[in-house]
Amino acid sequence: MIAFEKFELENGLKVIVHKDETTPIVAFNLLYDVGARDENENQTGFAHLFEHLMFGGSINIPNFDEPLQKVGGDNNAFTSNDITNYYITIPKENLETAFWLDSDRMLSLAFTEKSLEVQRQVVIEEFKQNYLNQPYGDVWLLLRPLAYQKHPYKWATIGKEISHIENATMQDVKDFFYKHYLPNNAILVIAGNVDLTKIEELSKKWFEDIKPGNVPIRDLPKEPIQTEERRLKVERNVPSNAIYKAYKMCNRTHPDYFATDLLSDILSLGDSSRLYKSLIKEQKLFSDINAYVMGSSDEGLFVISGNLSDGVSFEDAEAAIINEIERIKASSLTEAELQKVKNKQESAREFSETSVLTKAMNLAFAELNGDANLINTEADKYNKVTVKDIERIANQILISTNCSTLIYAKI
């Protein structure tokens, strides 16, 4: 149970406070409700490029990192298709520095040409390092547009192509900031050995004079229901063949999410899981295999991916995956097997709650999904999942007409 208090400033900034007396460190997590899905199709990679620019100095403070490091703090950020999340860890005595820095960059950025030029280059190098100069690095650049035809999940956070980053102008950057970086489009979570009244005071002092704005109403193109099997084969200079099967699944707030997540655990979490045992150990068809869900805000993907063992054909490998899926559909799941993955969930949750930063992030995501208290009620939702639920979901989503398959062949 993670206890927390919640209040909202007059400008609409939501603030959540979790008290943890056991640690000298405070986590300061500021989530903006904007991600790659909010980008224009001709300007992809923008939310992420923008995240980089948030470190290029703000209206009153020329450098973000230095003053923070000077008080013993540390920070980073990440962008996903749904959100942009900034976080700081800092000794509790110096917490106010985090308020000072992050409120100033919410107020306005410095918008220097130099920062834009350099971060554009840095992001291009990031693109090369993680997507182009790695074996299998371009998988998501291929799989997303195969699985999504209309919805902006069809491009990756890094962007569709490098030229979009290259062509970003200062005006585009400013427009993006004023449109999305608003107090009423953000959630702040403070976790650590802190007092609620002190946090209220600091929040008001630093954030309350920032003007709210009109948060754009999100009206994203809806992905049409998939009715046909999709396949793409590519050839690359990689050491082994790989296969990726992406099935459409519900979004993170749908009641079926928990059963879907447990279904993926049954398939591949731990060495006793079905795919590991059958396809790696017994049949030796794969050297590596995984099943996982994307807990995304809009309808997501249930992915099964694996690297084929040497000499195994794509036909045999894929048939074996499908065979395991068919087994689950045909009532092979036992109560004991379901209990096992529930126990894994319980223990993963307990271990994740040892870090104030993880707790702060989880509170922010839960609030974004409707209510911070979801982090306390989720355990129960996982526990209530039944064998029948899992079978129903498997029958509903793990079907060929709901699947996009990427065959990644070595040359």
Add this chain to the structure above:
Amino acid sequence: MTVLDRKLAPKFKQVSTIHFLQPKTQQLNNGIIVHSISGGSQNILKIDFIFKAGIWHQNNPLVAKATNSLLKEGTKNYSAHDIAEGIDQFGAYFQHEVDYDNATLTVYTLSKYLENVLVFVKEILLSPKFDKNEFNTYKENSLERFKINQEKVSFLARNEFMKQLFGYKNPYGKIAKVEDFKNLSLSKIKEFYHHFYDMSNCEIVASGNVTADTFTSLNNCFGSQKIKTDSIHIKTQSIAEKKHTKKIHIEKAGALQSAIRIGKLMPNKLHPDYFKLQILSTILGGYFGSRLMKNIREDKGYTYGVGCGLLSLKNAGYFFISTEVGADVTTKAIKEIYKEINILQTEEVSQEELDLVKNYLLGNLLKSCDGPFKMASLFENLHFYGLDYSFYNDYVKTIKNITPKELIDIANQYFKIDTLLEVVVGKTH
């Protein structure tokens, strides 16, 4: 109401004291040492079984890692699947890790299931079967992963760097090749196990919700096990202090980025200059605002990231700078790296920058004391070097007192550019 001056930074304090949670050390009935670090509010436990059985101790590449990985792949009484099922049903996790000196099996579990989980831990540590079939699967799958890694410039550069730094004859520098997978044999693995996995060569570190019951459970499980009384032979091998002026450039066709590694052998944490080196290395490339980051990322945009570090091994230590840069700017990036090293030797660090780094390092140390699991890592990082907690107190003292003059001396003593090894993999001209 006063108007807020947003240009003015709030007052701050330097981290003054850091509280280190020290372990309670006890012995099981047969003498096996258990260190307990109790803390945190969750009912969870992390238990490390640490053997002096790392890379240093192997004669052939891959053996230490293979032995550690295969422990859980079947025992006298259980198949690999029985063990996986046994552990998974209680929601527990294993993690096995082999570093340059030690090999560790870690179990993460809810406290309430400790006894259930230990049944399997006992089996895998004391009665592994090293089954032929499991061995072949392990070997083939590891080879596949190795081949994928070999397509990464960063992996190739790191391996080449270690080989050049220590020499292929030294265990730290004897990096694996594809042929080593073919030559890896079950008999060598069994031999390694029998030599190094005796419980007399193991220390246990328990952290989290550790109680008297935790110790009792461990004692019931391992305390009556017969252990070797004569000490295990551990090889000693000196590491030649080579003059490195070597530049190794390896072309990788089609590379969009080049991986760069520059560094040299350095004293490890037993040496009195270690803290100073650590501070200097932080200034150069040890944090986001470091000089290398500022120059080659934040000013020139040559890279997504660059960093450097000082690594302590039991029998050596080394310093390295590591980055991946755009192929077309490889030469320029290398030039900037040397330029920054040169500045460390010729210009005193400003008091302002030094104060920042001091506070950053203290904050970072405070963060590494956050919770029992991190406290356990801090303990392990000194205990296996024969050090005690005065090490961290001395570190704090050095951070607080170090001067620009001392740093420039250290830079001149240890960072001479003509003593550095340079490895580049990617586009090299």
